[in-house]
Amino acid sequence: MTEEIAAVNPAPSTEQKKPEIVAKVEFITWKYPPYCELCNVYFSGEPCSKTHFEGRNHKNRLHTWKEYQNPDSLPKNSKDVLCNICWKKMNTQLILDDHCKSPAHLKEEQGRLIVQKLKEDYRQLKESNKTN
Numbered sequence: 118m119t120e121e122i123a124a125v126n127p128a129p130s131t132e133q134k135k136p137e138i139v140a141k142v143e144f145i146t147w148k149y150p151p152y153c154e155l156c157n158v159y160f161s162g163e164p165c166s167k168t169h170f171e172g173r174n175h176k177n178r179l180h181t182w183k184e185y186q187n188p189d190s191l192p193k194n195s196k197d198v199l200c201n202i203c204w205k206k207m208n209t210q211l212i213l214d215d216h217c218k219s220p221a222h223l224k225e226e227q228g229r230l231i232v233q234k235l236k237e238d239y240r241q242l243k244e245s246n247k248t249n
């Protein structure tokens with residue numbers, strides 16, 4: 118067997134239910150967060166997180182995100198429309214509408230829900246760590 122299993126939970130399970138994605142207290146000491154709000158992804162190991170936040174994909178999104186935080190910096194005649202889930206610019210509303218139905222976009226939408234839940238979980242973890 119040379120097949121690699123890239124699952125979040127490496128333990129083989131006979132249960133059919135999905136592994137629940139939960140905040141882990143040992144992850145809060147990472148240099149980078151165990152999830153990325155911009156890219157709608159989460160990480161199961163610190164090296165993954167580091168690779169992601171220092172990687173090109175993330176930096177590209179960050180660039181787009183920053184642009185839209187300050188609308189004055191956008192070109193006045195730009196007709197670009199933004200998908201603010203994927204942080205991708207589209208040329209027309211029609212392209213954006215199509216994009217929003219694409220599997221890639223739907224996957225990002227799912228990811229965002231998980232990341233939002235994780236973010237709140239980690240906020241609470243950090244709070245409770247402080248009071249100890």
Ligand SMILES: [Zn+2]
Pocket residue numbers: 153154155156157169170174175178
């Ligand atoms: Zn990212």
Ligand SMILES: [Zn+2]
Pocket residue numbers: 200201202203204205216217222225
């Ligand atoms: Zn999208």
